[in-house]
Amino acid sequence: MQIREDRQSNPVTDEVGALVAVARPVIVGVLQSISDEVVGAFGERNQLPLRLLGRLRKRGDGDCGIAFEYAVHDAVISAEPIVLERVADALIKCRIARGDPASILFAIEKTGAQQLISTELGLITENSRVLSGHRGQPVKLKKYLNTLAAAFRRPSTRLNLPQSIRGLWKADLFLGSTEPDHWVGTTVKINPAQLEAAHGLRVAIVPSLAGRSDGIRLDDQKNLVICPMPHDGSFMQIFYEGWRIVQALCECDFKMPREVDIPNPIHREVARIFVERRDFPVVDVIEATRKFAQPDLLVTSTESVPNVPFATTLVPGTSTVITPFPRTLPGRHVEPLDRPA
Helix, strand or coil: CEEEEEEECCCCCCHHHHHHHHHHHHHHHHHHHCCHHHHHCCCCHHHCEHHHHHHHCCCCCCECCCHHHHHHHHHHHCCCHHHHHHHHHHHHHCCCCCCCCEEEECCCECCCCCEEECCCHHHCCCCCEECCCCCCCCEECHHHHHHHHHHCCCHHHHHHCCHHHCCHHHCCEEEEECCCCEEEEEEECCCHHHCCCCCCEEEEEEECCCCCCCCCEEECCCCEEEEEECCCHHHHHHHHHHHHHHHHHHHCCCCCCCCCCCCCHHHHHHHHHHHCCCCCEHHHHHHHHHHHCCCCCEEEEEEECCEEECCCCCCCCCCEEEEEECCCCCCCCCCCCCCCC
């Protein structure tokens, strides 16, 4: 699994330029995610015309659906102070008060092959226990990893899990500490309205919303500790809008999408920049559009993380994940995201 990270290095100053800056690495990510076998049928990768990108892309290529959860995971393991402080406060409400917070990215691939993708699974030991918020002895996590992975696709397998963690297969992260070796199932949602209760889930991480409290609180009905995360809503919104523009272009072979697909005039202007160059190689288009992008908005890097298979030989449907990392700029007021991407 390849993770392409786009880290914000400067504030958004011009919406068109920022959208072009975001769309360019997304397009590169989609190009790199197409298999060599598929690209080989049409020539060399660096000669592939932009108009063929959508036709060769399969669902899952360049997937950014887990971008927010991966950004939260990265912030915890990188010990980003603002995120780490809030996670520590949420863990205290789950009775994990000792040691530094740690994160295990539990699952990127939930709809395809049963694969866990993480560099942190080694944190799970024979004595690791998952706290469910219910009375009784906490369950040992490692014993049930295979069952949790299988439960993604086979509902009947969920009945083999203890009642206290029967919904733990829905977790996106395990947050906890190696000092007490205690962990809690964590759900990460870019849209707080999608939060749902499940046995074994204890923490819910959502973006902070304008006009609402960002305090960490216990939702008694869902048995979830709600942990709003401050982030640069402007950049995150720009990123997801850029991603949607690229999706629409891929669907119509980089011809101009219908107005109903891209109704925003500014977004259509960004789309037009790429439509006009649909017959040129992708790599040339990326270079040619550099001048239209907001300079130094993003710093892009690539990391490969291992796939950990559980009881399956299926090939994952997602080979590349494109994920944004917003930056809170010192001395600046950051408006929270006021609508889901």
